[in-house]
Structure formats: C-alpha cells, structure tokens
Amino acid sequence: MSTIEHKTEPAVYVPLGLIAPSPTNPRKRFKQAKIDELAESIKKHGVIQPVLLRRNPAWHDGNGQPPHELVCGERRWRASKQAEKPTILALIRDLTDFEALEIQLLENIDRDDLHPLEEAEGLQKLLHPGEGMQGYASVEELAAKIGKSKRWIYLRLSLLNLCEPAREAFLDDKLNASVAGLIARMPNEDQQRSALKRILEGFGGEPLSFRASAEFLRKEFMLDLSLAPFDIRAVFQIAGPCSDCKKRSGASPDLFDDVKQGDMCQDSACFRAKQHETWELKFAEAEAAGHTVLRGVAAITLMPKPTALPNGHLWFDQPAPTLTADKRILSEIFGAKQRGVITLEHGPSGQILRIVPETDARKLLKSKNLLRPPAAPTPAPPPKPTLSDAATAVQAPSSSASPAAPQPRSEQTLAAMRGERACKLFGVRAQTLLLERMNTQGLPLAALRLAVAQLAGDLTYEATALIYRAHGWDIPPANTFMSSAERAKAERDFLHRIVNMEDGRLLGTLLAQVLMAEELTDPYTLEDIEASNYDGEPTWTIATELGVADQVAALAAEAEKEASSQIQAEEDERLGKNAAGDAFAAAHAPAKPGQVKYRNAATGETWSGRGLQPAWLKAAIAAGARLEDFTKEAA
Known part of the structure; x- marks a missing residue:
C-alpha cells in the first residue's frame, strides 16, 4: 500500500485547454447553480485554492490529448472556463492511478453535495481496483484510512445493489440515504x-x-x-x-x-422454494401412507380456516379423549397404516394440516379395543299419573284400544310447513329463470365480485343438493343423519366437478349458483322479498343486474301461494275431513259482519283470515305470538 506525500510545492498557472477531466472522479453530477456562483467569484477574485493535476496517462507527444489530468477541482476548472479565464492556478504531482483515486475520494467524501451513490462507487474502486492497481485488502483497512466506521462503509457499498428505478429516485432526492x-x-x-x-x-x-x-x-x-x-x-x-x-x-x-x-x-x-420442496416431500410421504391429499381450492373448501376443524373430523396429531382413554396422539395409535387420513395444504396460512374423519378413527380404535364404551342412556322420567294409584289399580283394561284420531297442527307449524314448501318451489324456479338469462346474456360482473367475497364459506348439504338438482347431477338424497364420511364423499364429488370444468362460462355460472344456493334453501328468503328487505343479497343483486328482479319477486309470491294450497290440501287429507278438519275450516272462515278477525293493536293493521298472512303477522308469530292474540271484535 503506497502513501501520499504532502509536501510544499509551488503552484503554477496552467492553460485550461491543456487539462483533461479525470474519468475516475467520484463526482458525476455538477449543479449548474453552484458553477454559476463560483464563476462570478472567479471573475472578481480569481481561483484562490489551486487545483491538483497529474500527468495525463492518455497523453503522448503528438496524439493531441491534453498533457495534464485533473485530479481534484473539477468545479473550479469548469467555472474558470465559464468565466473565460485563460489559465488556472494548479499544483502538479506525480501520482499513480490508485493514488489519484484515493485523493479524489478523500477530497470529496465529507462534502455535503457529493451524493452517497458517488461515494459508494468510489469506495468500491478502492476495494476492487482494476488489474495492476493497488487497493485496500479489507473494509477494516479502508475504514481506518478514511476515518469512517465499518458499518458506514458497508451501508454505502450496499447502495450499489439498488435497482435502476430506486437509483433514479435516490439521485432525484426522493429517497434519503437511510x-x-x-x-x-x-x-x-x-x-x-x-x-x-x-x-x-x-x-x-x-x-x-x-x-x-x-x-x-x-x-x-x-x-x-x-x-x-x-x-x-x-x-x-x-x-x-x-x-x-x-x-x-x-x-x-x-x-x-x-x-x-x-x-x-x-x-x-428461496424461502418459498424451500417450503415448496418440503411440502412436496411431506405430500409424497402422506400418499405413501395412504392419506388423501388435498390442495388448492379443495383444501380451502374443506377447511377455510386452519384452526376450524371440519364437522365430523379429528386432529390426526392430537389425542382423541372423546373416543378413547389412550392419551397418545392419533397418528401414534394408527401406526403405519393410515388410510382415511386427510393431509391438506392450507396455502394462506402456510401450513400442512392432518385430520381424520371421526368414523375412521372410531373404527380403528374399536379394532384395537381402545374405543371408549358409549355412555349409558339416561332413563326417561316416568309419566305423571292422571289418576290416583287406587283408581289405576281397579281400572279395567280396554279390550280393544283404537288409534287416537289425528289432531290439527298448530298455525305456527302449518306456517313453517308452508314456508319450507314455498321455498323449495321458489328455489328451483328462480334458479331456472336466472340460469336462462345468464346463458343468453353472460355472467354479470356482480356475480364474480360476490363470488370472490363469499366463496370462502362452506355450503350446507341442502344448498349443494339444490345445485346438483339444477344441473341434473346425481347426488345422495338429503339425509339429516348422514355420516361424516358420506358428507365428505359428496363434497369431494362437488370439488371434482369444479376442478374438471374447463368451460369458463359454465364455471362462472356455477359460481353465481353457489352464491345463491344458501338463500334459496332458506325459508326466510321469501319473507325478506315480501318485506322488500332483500337489497344487497346475492340472488337479488344478480337478478337485478339481469333485469328480472320483478319476476323473481313474482315467483316468490306464486310459490308461497301454491305451497299454502298444497299444505292445506295435505292437512285436510291427513285429517280425513273430520270434525277436527271442520273446526279448522271454521276457524279460518270469513269474518262475520261487524267482526275484525285479526288486528295489530299497535299499528291498526288487519287480516281477514283468508289468503296469505301479511308480513306484520308473520313477524309477530315468529316472535312467539299466537293468532288468538290478535282476534278482536269490532267496536
């Protein structure tokens, strides 16, 4: 490592035309305002501090190159040219390339207007000099030479890693150095x-x-x-x-x-690639052990949240105290044969989860004699006697007990039956209408927006069945007591159909159906439509954009009316049109002159007892009121 001697030497005036700027000067940007200001000063007072020159390495006799190279003072040289001075005061030294570069960096490094990127480029040249040049062997050595900390140098050098847009923003002072x-x-x-x-x-x-x-x-x-x-x-x-x-x-x-x-x-x-490689190995191991592997949409559909265990499933890596007294985790009890286990990739959370249907776990535990015996049923309390014990003892048994005559259902029960029946009628008809419109007009953008927002949730079995019926697909009949395995099979079938759909129009239509399915299996949907309290819901939004909202509302009213008629006919048939049936008919006969059948005392609204119940009466009954509460004689 060479050192620079600082000795007293005479300054001389050198013609400006005999000086070439240095290609290694760290300063690349020169603010014209500064040059203008300096030029005015030089016009009045000349150059007070001499510039530093060395022999120009590119010069030799007769090649036309200036014989001197500017080491330090390029702004003074530029300002002198602008001030139209013929010469400039200068010191001339014999310097190597490395010595010149070192002096340039030390000369500029503490000046406020040298950009940090320019400093970084100069530092890099001192650490990584060209072939045949001297250079500092380490950051520590360079730090000691220029009087800066290692951290300062590392931070400056890191700036050279900036992408081009970041460099431009930095040079334009949109970013500070930190x-x-x-x-x-x-x-x-x-x-x-x-x-x-x-x-x-x-x-x-x-x-x-x-x-x-x-x-x-x-x-x-x-x-x-x-x-x-x-x-x-x-x-x-x-x-x-x-x-x-x-x-x-x-x-x-x-x-x-x-x-x-x-x-x-x-x-x-790199992090994601390592994660992916790890997951692929785990999935291969899971498949080798007999697991069902679910990824992407199939995994998220079964388990939208990593902490929400699907109904009818158990954690494979946790004990199952509800099924067995064995405190080991299920994976240890299963051993090498792990058929029925589900390994799924929960992408949003970055986790691999392992669950097992409860039916499979129960079967395995039973085969290993580890299944906890079912709890003894709680005996039902004895019926309350209606006669004294003595009267019961002497009462003669009936020789031929005849079946009790059916009793009329309550108005609340019938109302619920009508709602469910109307919902079924309305659901199929509304979907048919909307499907026809979507097939001719195309999928509304509103449906896609809603799909993105709502498809994270699970559909009920009933909603899934409605979609299957609309498409004519085979599906197991709705069964309240379906096992978790049967439900899982139905869900997998649905996902399989979605994954294999290549027709974007059909898939988009299915997305809209999924949005509407839960509503169209909910009896309260009809009440919302009748009460005009339906804006913003998926079915209504899509119907409005397709221009058939009024027709959907008409379908709701028609379905409710038809359901009411069907339920009434079924009830009459069940009762055999006997005295109880007559009593039911009498209760719903037209009001007599001077009598208001049902009145809302708070609002004055009335209903004659014929036709569809109004919204105010439905709401009151849903809240626990009875029809008899509203019967009132006219004043």
Missing part, C-alpha cells in the same frame, strides 16, 4: 421495485419515514427463520442451509441494526 439503504439490502430486484412504490406513495403524498419504511419492509418482506415451515439446517435443491446464507439479517448485523430480534430471511423466493 431509506435507500433499507431497499438496497433486499436481494430481489422485483421486491425492491414493489417496496419502492409503496415507500414513495407513503401517507398523504409524503414518502414513508425511515422508521415507517423499516417497519413496512420487516412486516412485508422479511421472513422469520425461527417460524420457517422447513428445517433451516437442511440442504435443499435450491440452496444450502440458511445458516450459511449471507442474505439473512444475522449474517450482516451492520446492515440490519434496525432488526432487533430474530434472524430474518431476505430472499422470499
């Missing part, structure tokens, strides 16, 4: 571009501060290695162990002094 350093330490250029956009947008038009930028980058782009879903000590196809990686925060503490806790990964692409 924030630029946060972006520069990101190894992925696409991530740098994304981070730059968000930081420049900031809040209220102002870019994010250093602290806000650091917090944003830590949350959005840094991945905690302690939470990695893979072995950080393992060797992967994409890279070696994380402990050997220089892109983690723990490998460069001088660059990541804002990261106070944990070892953070900066390379999300």
Whole structure:
C-alpha cells in the first residue's frame, strides 16, 4: 500500500485547454447553480485554492490529448472556463492511478453535495481496483484510512445493489440515504421495485419515514427463520442451509441494526422454494401412507380456516379423549397404516394440516379395543299419573284400544310447513329463470365480485343438493343423519366437478349458483322479498343486474301461494275431513259482519283470515305470538 506525500510545492498557472477531466472522479453530477456562483467569484477574485493535476496517462507527444489530468477541482476548472479565464492556478504531482483515486475520494467524501451513490462507487474502486492497481485488502483497512466506521462503509457499498428505478429516485432526492439503504439490502430486484412504490406513495403524498419504511419492509418482506415451515439446517435443491446464507439479517448485523430480534430471511423466493420442496416431500410421504391429499381450492373448501376443524373430523396429531382413554396422539395409535387420513395444504396460512374423519378413527380404535364404551342412556322420567294409584289399580283394561284420531297442527307449524314448501318451489324456479338469462346474456360482473367475497364459506348439504338438482347431477338424497364420511364423499364429488370444468362460462355460472344456493334453501328468503328487505343479497343483486328482479319477486309470491294450497290440501287429507278438519275450516272462515278477525293493536293493521298472512303477522308469530292474540271484535 503506497502513501501520499504532502509536501510544499509551488503552484503554477496552467492553460485550461491543456487539462483533461479525470474519468475516475467520484463526482458525476455538477449543479449548474453552484458553477454559476463560483464563476462570478472567479471573475472578481480569481481561483484562490489551486487545483491538483497529474500527468495525463492518455497523453503522448503528438496524439493531441491534453498533457495534464485533473485530479481534484473539477468545479473550479469548469467555472474558470465559464468565466473565460485563460489559465488556472494548479499544483502538479506525480501520482499513480490508485493514488489519484484515493485523493479524489478523500477530497470529496465529507462534502455535503457529493451524493452517497458517488461515494459508494468510489469506495468500491478502492476495494476492487482494476488489474495492476493497488487497493485496500479489507473494509477494516479502508475504514481506518478514511476515518469512517465499518458499518458506514458497508451501508454505502450496499447502495450499489439498488435497482435502476430506486437509483433514479435516490439521485432525484426522493429517497434519503437511510431509506435507500433499507431497499438496497433486499436481494430481489422485483421486491425492491414493489417496496419502492409503496415507500414513495407513503401517507398523504409524503414518502414513508425511515422508521415507517423499516417497519413496512420487516412486516412485508422479511421472513422469520425461527417460524420457517422447513428445517433451516437442511440442504435443499435450491440452496444450502440458511445458516450459511449471507442474505439473512444475522449474517450482516451492520446492515440490519434496525432488526432487533430474530434472524430474518431476505430472499422470499428461496424461502418459498424451500417450503415448496418440503411440502412436496411431506405430500409424497402422506400418499405413501395412504392419506388423501388435498390442495388448492379443495383444501380451502374443506377447511377455510386452519384452526376450524371440519364437522365430523379429528386432529390426526392430537389425542382423541372423546373416543378413547389412550392419551397418545392419533397418528401414534394408527401406526403405519393410515388410510382415511386427510393431509391438506392450507396455502394462506402456510401450513400442512392432518385430520381424520371421526368414523375412521372410531373404527380403528374399536379394532384395537381402545374405543371408549358409549355412555349409558339416561332413563326417561316416568309419566305423571292422571289418576290416583287406587283408581289405576281397579281400572279395567280396554279390550280393544283404537288409534287416537289425528289432531290439527298448530298455525305456527302449518306456517313453517308452508314456508319450507314455498321455498323449495321458489328455489328451483328462480334458479331456472336466472340460469336462462345468464346463458343468453353472460355472467354479470356482480356475480364474480360476490363470488370472490363469499366463496370462502362452506355450503350446507341442502344448498349443494339444490345445485346438483339444477344441473341434473346425481347426488345422495338429503339425509339429516348422514355420516361424516358420506358428507365428505359428496363434497369431494362437488370439488371434482369444479376442478374438471374447463368451460369458463359454465364455471362462472356455477359460481353465481353457489352464491345463491344458501338463500334459496332458506325459508326466510321469501319473507325478506315480501318485506322488500332483500337489497344487497346475492340472488337479488344478480337478478337485478339481469333485469328480472320483478319476476323473481313474482315467483316468490306464486310459490308461497301454491305451497299454502298444497299444505292445506295435505292437512285436510291427513285429517280425513273430520270434525277436527271442520273446526279448522271454521276457524279460518270469513269474518262475520261487524267482526275484525285479526288486528295489530299497535299499528291498526288487519287480516281477514283468508289468503296469505301479511308480513306484520308473520313477524309477530315468529316472535312467539299466537293468532288468538290478535282476534278482536269490532267496536
């Protein structure tokens, strides 16, 4: 390593035309306003501090190149030319390329107007000189020479990693050096571009501060290695162990002094690749063990949330105290044969989950004599006697007990039956109408928007069955007592159909159907339509955009009327049109002159007892009122 001698030497005036600017000068940008100001001063007082020259390495006699190269003082040289001075005061020294570069950097490094990127480029040249040049062997040695800390040099050098848009923003003073350093330490250029956009947008038009930028980058782009879903000590196809990686925060503490806790990964692409490789190995192991593997839509549909266990399933990696007294986790009890187990990829949470249908777990535990015996049923309390014990003892048994005559159902029960029947009639007809419109007009954008928002939830079996009926697909009949395995089979069939659909129009139509299915199996939908309290719901939104909202409302009224007629006929047939049936008819006969059959005392609204019940009466009955509560003689 050479040293520069500082000795007293005479300054001489050198013609400006005999001086060439230095190609290694760290300063690349010159503010014209500064040059103008300096030129005015030189016109009045001349150059007070001489510039530093050396022999021009590109010059030899007769080649037309200037014999001198400017080492320091390019602004004074430019200003002197602008001031139309013929010469400039200069010191001429015999300097090597490295000595010239070192002097240039030391001359400019503490000046406010030397850009940090220019400093970084100069530092890099001192550490990585060209062939045949001298250079500093380490950052420590360079730091000692220029009087800066190692961290300062590392931060400056990291700026050279900035992507081009970030460099431009930095040079245009849209970023300060601290924030630029946060972006520069990101190894992925696409991530740098994304981070730059968000930081420049900031809040209220102002870019994010250093602290806000650091917090944003830590949350959005840094991945905690302690939470990695893979072995950080393992060797992967994409890279070696994380402990050997220089892109983690723990490998460069001088660059990541804002990261106070944990070892953070900066390379999300590598992180995801290792996670993917780990998952593929786990899925291969799961399939080899006989598991059903679910990924993508199938996995999220079965288990929308990683903590919400589907009905009829158990955690495979936890004990099952409700089924067995054995305290081992189920995977240990199952052993090598693990058929029936489901391994699923829950992408949004970055987890692999293992569950098992309760029926499969129960069967296995029973085969191993580990199933907890069912609890003894609680005996029903004896019926209350209606006669004294003595009277009961002497009462003669009936020789031929005749079946009790059927009793009329309550109005509440009949109302519920009418609602369910009308709902079934309305559901199929409304879907048929809307399907016809969508097949001719195309899928409304509103349906797609709603699908994105609502498809995360599970459909009930009844809603799924409605969709199957509309398409003419075979589906097991609705059964309240279906086993979890039967339900799971039906769900898998539905998912299989979706995955194999290649017709975007048909798939889009199915998305709209899924949105509407729950409503069209809910009796309260009809009440909402009648009460004009239906805006914003999927079926109504889609029907409105297709221009058939009025027809859907008419279908609801028609279905309710038809259901009422059907239920009444069935009830009459069940009662055999006997005295009870006559009593039912009398109760619903037209009101006599001077009598109001049903009146709402609060609002004055009335109903004669014929036709469909009004909304106010339905609401009152749903709240627990009886029809008799509203019967009143006219005043």
